[in-house]
Amino acid sequence: EYAAMPLHEKAMENKWLAGGSVVATLLLVVGLLVIGGII
Numbered sequence: 001e002y003a004a005m006p007l008h009e010k011a012m013e014n015k016w017l018a019g020g021s022v023v024a025t026l027l028l029v030v031g032l033l034v035i036g037g038i039i
Helices: 007-013 015-036
Strands: none
Touching: 007 015
């Protein structure tokens, strides 16, 4: 049943996991921009 759920429903089931993924992605992007000298 869980495997058949669409991705956004899985995200709603795992709010902390989804939130952590978003934060980690944003930090990674910002970090790459800083390293690249853009910011």
